[in-house]
Amino acid sequence: MQNQTVPSDSPLLELRDLRTGFALREGYVKAVDGASFSVARGETIGVVGESGCGKSITARTILRIAGTNDSELGGEALFRRRTRDGRPGEVVDLLKLAPNGREIRSIRGAEIAMIFQEPMTAFSPVHTIGNQIIEAIQLHHPVSKDEARATAIDMLRRVEMSNAERRIDAYPHQLSGGMRQRAMIAMALVCRPQLLLADEPTTALDVTTQAQILALIRQLKAELGMSVMMITHDLGVVAETAQNVAVMYLGKVVEYADVRALFHDPKHPYTQALLASIPKLGREAGARLHPVKGMVPSPFNRPRGCPFNTRCPKAMPGVCDVDMPGPTTIKPGHTVSCFLYGAGDTRTEAAQ
Amino acid sequence: MSVAEQNAARSSDTARARHRLLDVRKLTKHYPITEGLLRREVARVRAVDDVTFHVDTGETLGLVGESGCGKTSTGRCLLRAIDPTSGEMVFDYGDGRVVDIAKLEGRALKDLRKDMQMVFQDPFSSLNPRWTLLDLVGEPLVAFRVAKGRELEDRVAELLRRVGLRPEYLRRYPHAFSGGERQRISIARALALNPRLVVADEPVSALDVSVRAQTLNLLEDLQQELGLTYIFISHDLSVVQHICDRVVVMYVGQVVEVADTSSLFFTPKHPYTEALLSAVPKPDPDLASSRIVLKGEVADPSNVPKGCAFHPRCPYAVDHCRQVEPKLETLGDGRQVRCHRAHELSLSGVE
C-alpha cells in the first residue's frame, strides 16, 4: 500500500492503451482500441465522438460492466482508491480485478458511479426511488434504514428535487424525464464517489432541462470535489463543461487536448472536420456547412491504417492507409494520433 | 394533364412572385384522454391549440419547441395524416385552385399528396424493411400511376442520383444502409411526385453529427434546384438557425413567437425564446455561460396553466400574466409574439 506521500497532482484515473473487444458471430469488434488518457482530481473530462465510436464501452470497461463474459480486455486502467478517512489510497488496476469480485463491487457505486442516458435503465420499475437509493447507501455504509432515508432525502434536495420528502416514495414512472434524471444523479452521488461517469446524461432531455441538469452536475462536482467523465456526442456540452477533451473515432482516442486548444486549434483532421460540420448558433449561421465525407465505417470492417483515412481530406496515400499512427505529443497536454504530426511518440506503440 | 403540360404550368410558378402557399388559421388538435370501457373522456391533451401561421413559396419555415409542444401533431395535421379538431389550412396551388386542407376528402385529399410530402424523423421505422429501394421510392409513382416498369426504374434511379445515392442500389433493401443514407432514401421518396411543400419532421435529429451536415446541405441544394418550400420541424436551434428563413416557436401547443430567423435569434421578443436560446450549449469554450436556467418543467398539455402558459417558469412574470392569457399580437415589424410584456422587455439573443 502506498502512503500519504501521494503527490496532489497524481491522476485519479489513468487509462493506458485500454482495449475492449467483442468476439461476435459477425466478426471481431474492437469497441475500444487503445484509449490512453488520464482524469485528474476534480477535473471534468469530456469524451466526444459519433455513435458507435466506443464512448460508452470505455466507461463500462472502467466499471467492468462491459458485456462481462464475451469481452476481451487489454491495457491498464489505474485507479487511485480512497482510504477510509478520505485520503488518497493505493492504486489498483481495474482491469485486473475479478469482474464481480468484492473489490470492484466496493468501488462501483461508492468510488466510481455512473449515470446513463435513459434513467429507466438504472431504476427498477417495481421499487420506489427512495428504496433504491436507500439500498445503494446501505450497500456501502453500515447505517440504519432511517439514517439512510434521511441521507437520501438530503441528496434529493441537493439535486433540487422539489418536494423531496414526498417524491422519495414515488415510482420511477411517476416522475418526468428531468426528475428521473435528477433522481438517478442523486442515487449515483449518494455515496460521494470520487469519479462520476456520465454517459450522455442529457441527450434525451429538452434543452431547458438539459441546461438545468448540466448546471446541477457542475455545481455538485464543485461541492463534492469529484471528477467527472462527461460522455457526449454534443460538442456544445463538451465546450461548456469540460476542461480536457478526448475525441474518439472508431474506438481510438484520436486527439486529446484542453478544451480551448481543442476548439480553437484542433489538430486532428477528424476534429477539424467535426467542428466544421456543425451549425453554430450566432452570426455566421447560414454559412454553408462542410460535412465530413462518407460515413463511419462498420465496426467489422475498419479501414487499414489510420481509422479516419477513408474520410480524411488530408490523407496521404501510402502512409495513412498502411500504418496506424500513434499518439504524438504536440505540446504538454495535447496529443494527436495523425501522421501529419509524426508517427507517434514511441514507434513500438504505433506498430501495434 | 400530361407531364409536359404540368411542368410547363409549374415552371411559370417561378416567374411569379412568391405567394402565400399555406395559411394556417386557428389550427387545433386535442387528443381525448379516455377511461373505462365506454371511453369516457376524462381530460384532453391540448397538443395543438389555436395555431396560426403561414408559409410562402420557396421559404423554409422552422417549427421549434421542446418535446411534447405539438410540433409533430401540427405537421401531421397539415398533411392530414391526422385529422385536426378544428381550424383552417388554406393551400394555394398557385394556379387558381385554393383549398382548405382541413375539409378535403377522398379524391381531392389524394391529389393533395402530390403537392405535400413528409420526411420522417426515424430513418429506421419510416422505410418498410421488406421493400427494395425501387419499391420504396417508386411507391408514390405507382400509387398515382405515373410510371411503371422500365420507366419507373429510370425515374427512381434519377431520384436516387439526385439525393446522392448510387442508382445501382435500386434492388437493395434498406437494411443495407446507414441512418444517413436511409434519410436520403426518405427524401427521394418525398420528392418523387415533385411536391411543392415538404414537411420535414426532425429529419436530422437521429443522425450522427458528421452525417447531419451532409443531409442539411442536401436539403438546401434540393430547395435551390427545385424551388421547394419546407416546413422544418426541429428542437435543435442551431440547425434551425442554419436552415430556416422564418421560425415559429411553440410552447405547450401554442405559438408564442413568429419572426424571421435573424430577428428571432438576435432580438427575441418572448421570454421563452430567450430562455431557449440561452439554454443551447454553444460549441465555444470562451462564451461564458451566463445562461438563464429556467425553473420547473415544460407544462403538461393536458393541464395547461391558467393565464400565460409560460408564467410558472417565466422570470419576468407579473400578476397580470397569472390571470390573463396573452394573445398572439403582431408587432410593428410584422413579428408576432404572445406575451403581455413584449413591448417593455428587452431580451437578449445569441451573440
Add this chain to the structure above:
Amino acid sequence: MLRRILGRGQPVAAGVPAATAEPTQPLETETEKHDYAVASEWELMWYKFKRHRLALICGVVVLLLYVVAAFVEFIAPYNPEAQNPAAAYQAPTRVHFVDAEGNFHLQPFVYGTTSQRNPDTFELEFVEDTSVIHPLQLFVRGDSYRMWGLFDANLHLFGVEDPNVRLYLLGADRQGRDMFSRIVHGTRISMSIGLVGVVMSFVIGIVVGGISGYFGGTVDLVVQRIIEFIRSMPTIPLWLGLAAALPADWSILQIYFAITVILSLIGWTGLAQVVRGRALALREEDFIMAARLSGTSRTRIIVRHMVPSFMSHIIAALTLAVPEMIIAETALSFLGLGLRYPAISWGVLLQEAQNLRSIALAPWLLAPGAMVVIAVLALNFFGDGLRDAADPYKR
C-alpha cells in the same frame, strides 16, 4: 431526364447534371456484402435461422414427419388392419446383420418366426427359425392400397419378399396387426389434425386479431376481454364437454372435422393476440403513414405492407400452435372422446394400449406415445427457431 422528373424551380445550369451531393461511399466492399444488401426478408430469416442448430435439425424432423404423413401407404410395409391371430402381441422382429453361423451380411435380414403356446403359462411364445434368411428389401410388392384415392398400387418402400414371413418392426398388437404400419398410418391423422386445426384457428385469429388491432379503441377492448375470458377457462374439461356432445353415429370424417373445430375454437386466442400485437405495433410504424401520404390505397397498404410484416411472425406462431393441437387430439382420443376405431391416430393407438396387460406384456404398444413426444418437441424447437428468426430487422 432529370429535368423532366424534377424540373421545377430555378433552372439547373444547362447540360450540367445537377450532382446534388457527392455519392455516398460504397458500403463495405461492393461485392463482398452485395448478397446481404439485396437479401429479402426470407433470405435474412434463413441466415438467422441457420444459426440455430437444434431448430434446423428439428425442422428436418418435422419435414420428415409430414413426408411420412403424405405417403403412409407406401411407407408402411403392411395394411394397418391386416390381422394375424397367430402373431398376437408378437415382440418386435429382430433385424440381423450376422446370421446364426456368424457370417456378416451387408444387407439386413430377418428370420421367420413360429409361434407356440407355452404349456405352462399358456402364453404364445415366438421362436426364430434360423434356417432361412429373409433379406429386407426396398420396393417390394405387398398389400395393395389405393394411393390418395387416385390409383391402385401395391408397392411398399421396404419389406420382405416372402409373404409368409411378417416383419414386425415395432411388434404386433392384440390382433397381430403390425404396430409400425399402424403408427405410420396414425401419423397422417395426428400430424394433419394439427395443421387443419391451426389453419382454422388462424382464420379466426387473423380476422379477430386483425380487427382488434386495426381498429383499436373500444373494439379492441371488447375483443381482449372475450379472449381473456376464453383463455381463463380450463381447456381440458371444455374439450371433454364439447367432445362428449358429439353424436356417436358420426362417421370418422365428421368426427375428425368436429374435433378440429373444437380444438381451434379454443386455440385461436393465442394467434389472435399475436396478430393484434403486430397490428398495433405496425399502426405506429412510420412507413405505414408514409405509404398513406404517398397516396397508396388502404387495401394496398394492408396487402403489401401489413400482411407481409405479419407473415413471418404468424408462421412462427402457427408452428408453435401445431404441437398443442397434436397433444389435444392425442389426449381426447386417449380418453376415448376423440377419434375412435376404425380411425387410426396416435391417440387412438394409445387408447387401444390402455391396459396393464399391454404395458407389462407388450410395452412396444406405447411407441405411439414416443412419436407424440418426438413430433411435439421437434415442432416446438422448430417453432422457437422460427420465432427468433421472424424479425431479422431487429436492431
